[in-house]
Amino acid sequence: MEHLRWRPSVNEREFIESALQSDLRVDGRHSFDFRKLKISFGREDGSSEVQLGETHVLGYVTAQLVQPYRDRANEGTLAIFTEFSPMADPAFEPGRPGESAIELGRVIDRGLRESRAVDMESLCVVAGKHVWSVRVDLHILDNGGNLIDAANIAALAALSTFRRPECTVGGDDGQQVIVHDPEVRDPLPLTIHHMPIAVTFAYFGEGNIVVVDPTYKEEAVMGGRMTATINSNGDICAIQKAGGEGVMSSVVMQCLRIASVKAADITSKIKKAVDSYTTEKALKKVKRLPASLPQKVIVTDVTMEDKGDDELETQTVKTPSDAQEKSKGDEDRQNIKGNSPLTGDRIAKHKQTSTFSGGPSNWDPYSKGVSLSSLRISQLTDLATTVKASSHEDAQPMLTESANAEVKITSSSGAAGESEEAQEIGSPKSLKDAIKPKHKRKKNKK
């Protein structure tokens, strides 16, 4: 049997209509009340989950570098995709999007794009060549009525937590685009000028009765529907009134006034949810740093090339736990420094000629960037031989690594003591500095 749109029984239909005549709604709300709104966020940036009463919508934002449209060479793109899961409602068919899916996507798209809520020009990387294309996926997980409003909130919440990776232009011809790893550079949020909130009204009884945020059952009974997309300043971004009963213009004006109040209310709710999410995320980030330390240290690996054998030995005598403690303390500084290890690296290289005191023979050739893993392996064998006498458990790779870390940190704090100053005095490092090592590696491979 084919499941078509759910039809209410005669009793429900009559009761909903008669109760509305006496200004009562079946879920006990007043005519202009929204259902309970709950906004939560996923583990990753740019995902949101919105529950509006029984309605459940998941929003997910992703971005990709693409070539822009020819007529808008310096603007990014924003596209809305909707997915109506058959799980949400038996009326939704898998595969091709239905009428309601298309309508929903277009209403949200219109509200967001034509009001220029998201700044498109800031998504441009190289005019005419590379722009960010932002894709918003909206998954309807449960249909409890008023999908448009819930999906719109989900899209806004996802967009306001979305972070795109930072990217810079550089390279030989100055046209190469480098996308920075989120670990290296903090990803950037989108610029959102205002929040267009969709508010849906349902009309009953020849357009005389108006309710806001209709439920599933009310949607099945209603005579007409209008969606007004409006921001907290009261600017109307879009209106959708598809068929159904005709409505008096005075009623439409009244609806718009109500919508602007509701929009301000929902905007504040979204902002509150987003703020609490970002602060939580920021707190987590601080906590997480010690775990990612080894990785960072390896990046700074090259700084130690000018340190002699004796120093290596003296430092590795220290217990690994000691080393780790110290490294934790140092770490804050390291992070604040940002790309100072790289500048340190360069300074170290300059010094190399004068202060070179004869490291391990296989040390030097590797310093200019062979794959990091091979470098680490060579170090391991090295340390094992040089340090055997002084430390007891050095044979374990873990320990050598942490001892290694200690060396680097002290060296970087020694060498970078100067380098830090050098950096502070000099102009803030441009993007080209950040990409140099990468570049060299490429050359070497060739």
Place this chain on the structure above:
Amino acid sequence: MESRKPPPSPLVDSYVVPGDVVLDLSEMINQTIKLGMGLRQECDTIQATSAGMLRLSKPNKYWVESSQKRYVPSVEDTVLGVVVDTKPDNFLVDIKGPNVAFLPVLSFEGGTRRNIPKFEIGTLIYARVVKANSFMNPELSCMDAAGKAAEFGQLKGGYMFDTSTGMSRMLLSSPACPVLEALGKKLSFEIAVGLNGRVWVNAPAPSTVILVSNAIMRSESLSGIKQRAMVENLLERLS
């Protein structure tokens, strides 16, 4: 020798999931047990096939009680159905099951070819399941076993809403469910509960109907004391 007291399953009144071995038949010789919903025999064991609470009706009836939105028809259940189509011989009734149920036009008290009731599409019907198996559409009847109407038939007016099957079983349980008891002390209303998770409420004032229906829908995950408190809270708001 047949022992008079078969040892009950250790899992009675606890939650089981599909695959749980409920009873080991190899230890129970010359005993009869009766299996209900959600249980099946697998060689020498009885296993659960659905998740829910294992129930035992002394001395030997076992079944699994679960709460879900989908209703699986079983004989002698009373259900609330919505007419989706009328055919010369049958009304097609939606009872929230996997298939539509047939309600023969003659299965009403004193039903003959001459006095076939006229049900438009969307009519709400309170009926009894008389045939339910996995190969045919379930069959309903608007008569009790004695051939009397016994409150079955069309429900007029009022409001119908959906809950889970577990909730409707709770409403029908005796002693009366706390939410209904608390509501009944202050308000007068009419209620029909179908085991398929549909509940129909009628009262002279629409506000009473709305209050009762919301109280019932909210009480699903509440304990008895909380249900009473919630009802009192709602009644206060009304007055």
